[in-house]
Amino acid sequence: xxxxxxxxxxxxxxxxxxxxxxxxxxxxxxxxxxxxxxxxxxxxxxxxxxxxxxxxxxxxxxxxxxxxxxxxxxxxxxxxxxxxxxxxxxxxxxxxxxxxxxxxxxxxxxxxxxxxxxxxxxxxxxxxxxxxxxxxxxxxxxxxxxxxxxxxxxxxxxxxxxxxxxxxxxxxxxxxxxxxxxxxxxxxxxxxxxxxxxxxxxxxxxxxxxxxxxxxxxxxxxxxxxxxxxxxxxxxxxxxxxxxxxxxxxxxxxxxxxxxxxxxxxxxxxxxxxxxxxxxxxxxxxxxxxxxxxxxxxxxxxxxxxxxxxxxxxxxxxxxxxxxxxxxxxxxxxxxxxxxx
Amino acid sequence: xxxxxxxxxxxxxxxxxxxxxxxxxxxxxxxxxxxxxxxxxxxxxxxxxxxxxxxxxxxxxxxxxxxxxxxxxxxxxxxxxxxxxxxxxxxxxxxxxxxxxxxxxxxxxxxxxxxxxxxxxxxxxxxxxxxxxxxxxxxxxxxxxxxxxxxxxxxxxxxxxxxxxxxxxxxxxxxxxxxxxxxxxxxxxxxxxxxxxxxxxxxxxxxxxxxxxxxxxxxxxxxxxxxxxxxxxxxxxxxxxxxxxxxxxxxxxxxxxxxxxxxxxxxxxxxxxxxxxxxxxxxxxxxxxxxxxxxxxxxxxxxxxxxxxxxxxxxxxxxxxxxxxxxxxxxxxxxxxxxxxxxxxxxxxxxxxxxxxxxxxxxxxxxxxxxxxxxxxxxxxxxxxxxxxxxxxxxxxxxxxxxxxxxxxx
Numbered sequence: 001x002x003x004x005x006x007x008x009x010x011x012x013x014x015x016x017x018x019x020x021x022x023x024x025x026x027x028x029x030x031x032x033x034x035x036x037x038x039x040x041x042x043x044x045x046x047x048x049x050x051x052x053x054x055x056x057x058x059x060x061x062x063x064x065x066x067x068x069x070x071x072x073x074x075x076x077x078x079x080x081x082x083x084x085x086x087x088x089x090x091x092x093x094x095x096x097x098x099x100x101x102x103x104x105x106x107x108x109x110x111x112x113x114x115x116x117x118x119x120x121x122x123x124x125x126x127x128x129x130x131x132x133x134x135x136x137x138x139x140x141x142x143x144x145x146x147x148x149x150x151x152x153x154x155x156x157x158x159x160x161x162x163x164x165x166x167x168x169x170x171x172x173x174x175x176x177x178x179x180x181x182x183x184x185x186x187x188x189x190x191x192x193x194x195x196x197x198x199x200x201x202x203x204x205x206x207x208x209x210x211x212x213x214x215x216x217x218x219x220x221x222x223x224x225x226x227x228x229x230x231x232x233x234x235x236x237x238x239x240x241x242x243x244x245x246x247x248x249x250x251x252x253x254x255x256x257x258x259x260x261x262x263x264x265x266x267x268x269x270x271x272x273x274x275x276x277x278x279x280x281x282x283x284x285x286x287x288x289x290x291x292x293x294x295x296x297x298x299x300x301x302x303x304x305x306x307x308x309x310x311x312x313x314x315x316x317x318x319x320x321x322x323x324x325x326x327x328x329x330x331x332x333x334x335x336x337x338x339x340x341x
Numbered sequence: 342x343x344x345x346x347x348x349x350x351x352x353x354x355x356x357x358x359x360x361x362x363x364x365x366x367x368x369x370x371x372x373x374x375x376x377x378x379x380x381x382x383x384x385x386x387x388x389x390x391x392x393x394x395x396x397x398x399x400x401x402x403x404x405x406x407x408x409x410x411x412x413x414x415x416x417x418x419x420x421x422x423x424x425x426x427x428x429x430x431x432x433x434x435x436x437x438x439x440x441x442x443x444x445x446x447x448x449x450x451x452x453x454x455x456x457x458x459x460x461x462x463x464x465x466x467x468x469x470x471x472x473x474x475x476x477x478x479x480x481x482x483x484x485x486x487x488x489x490x491x492x493x494x495x496x497x498x499x500x501x502x503x504x505x506x507x508x509x510x511x512x513x514x515x516x517x518x519x520x521x522x523x524x525x526x527x528x529x530x531x532x533x534x535x536x537x538x539x540x541x542x543x544x545x546x547x548x549x550x551x552x553x554x555x556x557x558x559x560x561x562x563x564x565x566x567x568x569x570x571x572x573x574x575x576x577x578x579x580x581x582x583x584x585x586x587x588x589x590x591x592x593x594x595x596x597x598x599x600x601x602x603x604x605x606x607x608x609x610x611x612x613x614x615x616x617x618x619x620x621x622x623x624x625x626x627x628x629x630x631x632x633x634x635x636x637x638x639x640x641x642x643x644x645x646x647x648x649x650x651x652x653x654x655x656x657x658x659x660x661x662x663x664x665x666x667x668x669x670x671x672x673x674x675x676x677x678x679x680x681x682x683x684x685x686x687x688x689x690x691x692x693x694x695x696x697x698x699x700x701x702x703x704x705x706x707x708x709x710x711x712x713x714x715x716x717x718x719x720x721x722x723x724x725x726x727x728x729x730x731x732x733x734x735x736x737x738x739x740x741x742x743x744x745x746x747x748x749x750x751x
Contacts, residue, residue: 027542053542059572064531064565071535071549074470074520077542091561098525099532107513107521108503109733143734167736212739256739 001203007194009179011153011202012042012118015160016080018206020050023078026164027054030065030082030118034058038082040120040179062092066117070100073115078164086121086173087130093138100169101144116163116170121149122230122277123314123323124177124187132314134229134278139171140254140287146170147254148211151178151232152199155252158209166211175229183230184237185325214258216265220247223271223336226262226288228252231275231324238275238307238329244337246273254284262288263295270301271336275329280308302339305332354593360661364671371617371673374401375408379626382634386612393603393613396647399622404683410626416690422463422621423681423691424699425483426455430678431703432478432488433652435711436495440656444719445495447509451476453619453651453669454584456677457552459483460624461580464632465550467518472533472551475510475522476582476650484517488710498718504725504732527553527560530579534569537577537635548635550578550628555602556587559595567609567643576635578628579643581605582618584650589663606643618648619677622684647674727751 006014019026028043034057037044046055058065062083069079083089089096096117103113123132139147146168150156156174163170177183181193194200217232222244227235228251239246247265251257266272272292274285285306292304307324315322357365377395380388399410406413433450440448451458458479465471471480481491493500495509503513503521513521520536523529533551540547553563558581570577581602585592592598606613612634616627624646631642651669653660685691717723731738731746738746 059565059568061565061568063561064569067528067531067562067565068535068538068569071532071537072539072542074532075536075539075543077539094525095528095531095562099523099528103521104733104736106503106507106511106523107515108506110503110513110515111521112736146735256735256741259740 001205001207003201003203005195005200006153006202007180007200008150008153008156008174009040009042011157012160012174013044013046014202014204015157015164016043017046017049019161019164020046020054022206025077026080027077028080028082029056029058031058031060031084033082039084040176042118042174043082062088063095066092066095066100069115069117070095070103070113073113074103074111078114078116080116080118080164083117083119085131086119086135087133089119089135096139096145096169096171097142101142104168105144112167113169114167116160116172118160118172118174120176120179121173122175122177123319124183124230126316126319127176128316129314134276134309136173136254137278137282137284140284144169145255146211147173148252149173149175149229149254150252151175151229151250152182152197153194153202154199155209155215157202158207159211159252161206162208162211165208170211173229177230178233182233185234185323186237187320187325211253212256212258214252214261215250216247216261217250218246218248220245220269222246222269223273223333224249224262224265224269225273225275225329226251227275228254229277231277234324234326235275235329237326238333241326242330242333244333246333259291259295262292266292266296267299270299272296272300273305273307273329273332273336275307275324277309277324279311280306281311283308302336305336307332354598356591356593356664358665358668360663360665362665364665364668366671366673369673372396372398374398377408377410379409379630382630382637383639384612386607386610389612390607393607393615394601396615396617397623397627398617398620399626400620400680400684404680404687406622406684410623412622412626412629414622414625416685416688418463419681419685420690422459422483423678423685424703425459425463425479426678426681427699428703428706429455429459429479429482431700431707432482432491435707436492437656439495439719444715445509446720447656448495449475449510449655450652451478453672453676454582454648455479456621456624456681457580457582457618457646457648460621461550461628464625464628465518465548467516468547469518470520470533470536470547470549471518472520472529472536472549473522474552474554474582477552478510478512481512481514481517481519486514486517488707489713492710492714493717496714496719497724498714499723499725500717501725504729526557527562530566531562531569533579534566534575534577534641537575538569538573541576546636548576548578548632550580552580552582554587555581555583555585555592555597556590556595558602558605567606567611570641571609571611574638574640576638577641578631578635579641581643581645582648583645584648586650586654586660586664588654588658601645603643603645611641611643613643613645615645615647617674618646619674619680621677621681649674
């Protein structure tokens, strides 16, 4: 298959574009998502290519956007909606949680909600507290939802294609900090653009990366790092900085979770560090930690460590103190390496 | 320094009567039957603002159909409508009793509101999609959905069509144009708009119809729905069933004293009709008007159906705690079944004897269905396999559900 270098925005755009070309039941809408192509340009040119009724602007009503998508999904369409920032998903929470997630179950399979809710999320762009949050654990807790978070252009396209084709509602969080290039967490140092990364070679045609499969980003024998989104790159930098032979796993999908890959890795390394941007308390890291403890306890050489955002609102001026960076990951790695029994 | 202005005071609206008071409906001013004009369906919403404040009525006090909204229905259609309303009431009676007998956990009657779901369910096709609340059981009954299946859900027995997962009255019947009901009020109105948008997007000919109570119009979903319906000219009928009571809160708490619920449409540029919800013919005519408008690409209509919730909100409610006991009997717009019966008698198409017979027949139908359903089991006597608890959470079970199902041992 022909490939082309793409950043994550282009890869996501290509996923929707390819699906729209293939399936007339796919349409895309959201605030500023039509003519203008979205404030991050993920839906750029889709209206021009596929027409006004297939890619259009929506009122500033996240609840209305998701509710309309649910109705369309029940009709038989596969709407892909954009919530401009994940911080704005809360007005739509009731529709996502009480309606989309429960549709198949409560109707005995008569009605389904095959919708994709895309939303830029996470920090590292100086967005302040209303443009930086990571609300994934509010959705991983909800039966009936799938939660997907890519960390690179290749996965972004393949996973978004899978999400659109999925018969269940998928909450698809796109790490804003990775839209234009990977980020290794050393914010004062220049970061390489996507075009220097292998994972930016993206097939121009359709392909699918299965939902529910993690990707081993770096093999290692001493410790397993579980991460997703922007934190995958921070974890890689942290491992290098600490000089530890860490195995870095990009979860890619939080629900359903690839428990086999996690279990096999932790049993091999005997140590586990979990990294995410969201606040620590009741974050997804708590769930990961419990699962690893349940399944790998007798293989563990040290307590499981979590490197996360703080339990504060996301601050503007203190972004780099809040945002987990390679130094904190390295510290955690060193701690678990020395915390053997 | 003292200011020569009054101190502020907070107003909390109160209804016209509380327990022990005599019912007082003197504040209600209704147009007489036949008085409200019937605009062309192509009328611009701003040219028909009056319709949001007046009341479309067809049946007069003598049971005659009068005025421009008379849909001039075939007597056979009227008889079918009457019988469906009678059957709905008989069903409600038996299920309410079944709750008192401990056969189910919960029930909700639609007493006094039967004309709404029955008429609207008869007008629209099963291909159209209804997004009902829990008081539109008349729609299923009018369309001949098996009463025993409804009861199987009410009893959560082994044959419950949705496998014991929902409250008794939250039906789901795709083949009958009946969307799965949500207990979260108002959520389904913008979904109906989305469904209608999908039909329009596909160049199809189906429309959607939704219902919401007067109380739930205060939810943001209702207003989101009106915005989307207006913006995208969705082919949808948006009903507000103003039955005066949201559990114990009278319609004034939802803003019903400041304006009419129909008038909420005006700010969105949608046409509004305010209709006597206890008048089968008026409900029919207004719905037909809105249907034609939707099907001819002219967009949505908001219909306020003015009625009264005669029964308790649910089996868990006691209305004698918050409203005059006999308020329902004094409702100035009467009883929808009595009014349609009277009309058919005036037409020479019905009689008191036929009414008695129809009521007996309805009780018999409900009894027969009851026997069939109770043979399968009432609440706790039989239920779907516990295995089904883990099914249909997703299209396919993931490892968590497989493991948890095994933990339960099924």
